[in-house]
Amino acid sequence: MFQSAILSQSVFRAALPAVTLILLLATIFTLQPRAMSVFGINLMLNLAVPIALATMAQLFIIAINDLDLSIGSFVGLVACIGATWLNDSPLLGVAALAACVLAYACLGALIHIRRLPSIVVTLGMSFVWLGLAVMLLPTPGGASPTWLRQLMSFRAPYVPVPIVASIIIAAAVHYGLMRTSYGTILRGFGGNPQAMRRSGWSMLRATMTMYALAGLFGVLAGLALLGISTSADANIALRYTLLSIAGAILGGCEFVGGRVSPVGTVLGVLTLALAGSALTFLRISPDWQVGAQGAILIVVLALRAAVARKES
Numbered sequence: 001m002f003q004s005a006i007l008s009q010s011v012f013r014a015a016l017p018a019v020t021l022i023l024l025l026a027t028i029f030t031l032q033p034r035a036m037s038v039f040g041i042n043l044m045l046n047l048a049v050p051i052a053l054a055t056m057a058q059l060f061i062i063a064i065n066d067l068d069l070s071i072g073s074f075v076g077l078v079a080c081i082g083a084t085w086l087n088d089s090p091l092l093g094v095a096a097l098a099a100c101v102l103a104y105a106c107l108g109a110l111i112h113i114r115r116l117p118s119i120v121v122t123l124g125m126s127f128v129w130l131g132l133a134v135m136l137l138p139t140p141g142g143a144s145p146t147w148l149r150q151l152m153s154f155r156a157p158y159v160p161v162p163i164v165a166s167i168i169i170a171a172a173v174h175y176g177l178m179r180t181s182y183g184t185i186l187r188g189f190g191g192n193p194q195a196m197r198r199s200g201w202s203m204l205r206a207t208m209t210m211y212a213l214a215g216l217f218g219v220l221a222g223l224a225l226l227g228i229s230t231s232a233d234a235n236i237a238l239r240y241t242l243l244s245i246a247g248a249i250l251g252g253c254e255f256v257g258g259r260v261s262p263v264g265t266v267l268g269v270l271t272l273a274l275a276g277s278a279l280t281f282l283r284i285s286p287d288w289q290v291g292a293q294g295a296i297l298i299v300v301l302a303l304r305a306a307v308a309r310k311e312s
Contacts, residue, residue, distance in 0.1 A: 017251050017267035020300055024274050031281040038160055045162035047228065048273040049152075050075070051243055052166050053221035055251075055269050056173050056262065057214040058244035062253050063177070063260045064190045064210050066111065066118035070126035071218055072241035074100070076234050077133040078222025083142025083232035090145075097219050104215025108207040126241070133234035140233035144226045152227030163270075170266035177262060186210060190258020246297050247272055271296075 028044070029036045035044065054075055061068040078100060086093025107125060111118050155161055177183040188196045189206045197203055221240070226232055250268030252261040279292050 016300065016303060017261075017264040017271070020250065020296075021267050021271045021274070024271055024278055028274060028278050028281060031278070035277070035281075038156075038158060041160040042155060042162060044277040045160065045166075045270065045273050047225070048162040048270055049165045049169075050221045050225035050228065050237075051240065051247065051273060052169050052266055052269045053217050053224055054237070054240045055244040055247035055265055056169060057217035057221065058248050059173070059251075059253060059260050059262065059265050060177075060210045060214040060217070061118070062190075062248055062255060063187055063258050064207060065256060065258060067245070067255065068122045068214060069119060069241055070122040070129055071214070071221075071244050072238045073126040073129035073133070074104075074215075074218045075222040075225060075237035075240050076232075077129045077136070078219050079226040079229075079232040079236055080133045080137040080142065080234060082148065082223050082226040083144060084136055087143055087145045100219055101212055101215040104218070105208045105212035108211025109204060111211075112204050112207040130234060130238075137232055137234060140231060140236075142232045144230045144232075148223060148227040149230055152224060166266045166270060170263045173262035177260070187258045187260070190260075243269075243272060250297060250300055 032040075034040060054071055057071050058068055078097065081093055081096050081100070084093075085096055107121065110116065111121050156164070177187065185196065185201055186206050186209060189201070189203055193203055196206075222237070225237060229236065247269040248260070248265050250271055251263075251265030252268075253259065253265060275292070275296055279288075284292055
């Protein structure tokens, strides 16, 4: 009986992101039935793909008990590179984006070797990324490469493309991080790094790998955002830092123990993306919408905390 109660609580906690998303969708479709269409869902989830990619970048960092406060500025830098170098000189642009991923891996090495707090280092790097973006594109402008613009504007007749893309992202990360042996090893450094070191695995290599993956997904997020917006700005993605943390939390990720959920994280991102539409339909002023989104986050966290106390 006791084990059954624990199991049901664990199932509820795992299902909480999906339950939250379903309730939000039901609210939106009740308030605005015309939104219940492929066009309506595409419109409401227009920015879900770049946010999902940025949140996945944050997930890799959280998986090793770190936190990245620079992902928003980094995504903005990538967008600026894409709108200038990648568009005008593709080889230079590709080399610059590869250098960005390498820089993220080196950042992870620095944090590990010098035992620096990731929050402080990434906060400092946020100003570096932002400064580089401003130097590259002092004023909003540039242009998205044609192939990227066409890719991000693709629409299927009967299927909401952002949902399909989100499913692909969730499935790819879930398989790589949760189902492969090396993914289990990487997550093990978040759960019990001492045991992993005693087993002969390199913490430095694992940290660099996770930061490199975060950099890769940050690059993909910046390119996706550029393809949607068609132009760039150094400040275009500053909100993505908080959105990525909020999406990961809504999806069931925890800052200790390396407990992450790629599928839940994507559901959390979709919830955040739809929250703005729901609040608009409720006629809540844009000035209050950020606070209302924070209230949704607090309610979900309170439910998770209540379930966790019952489990313990």
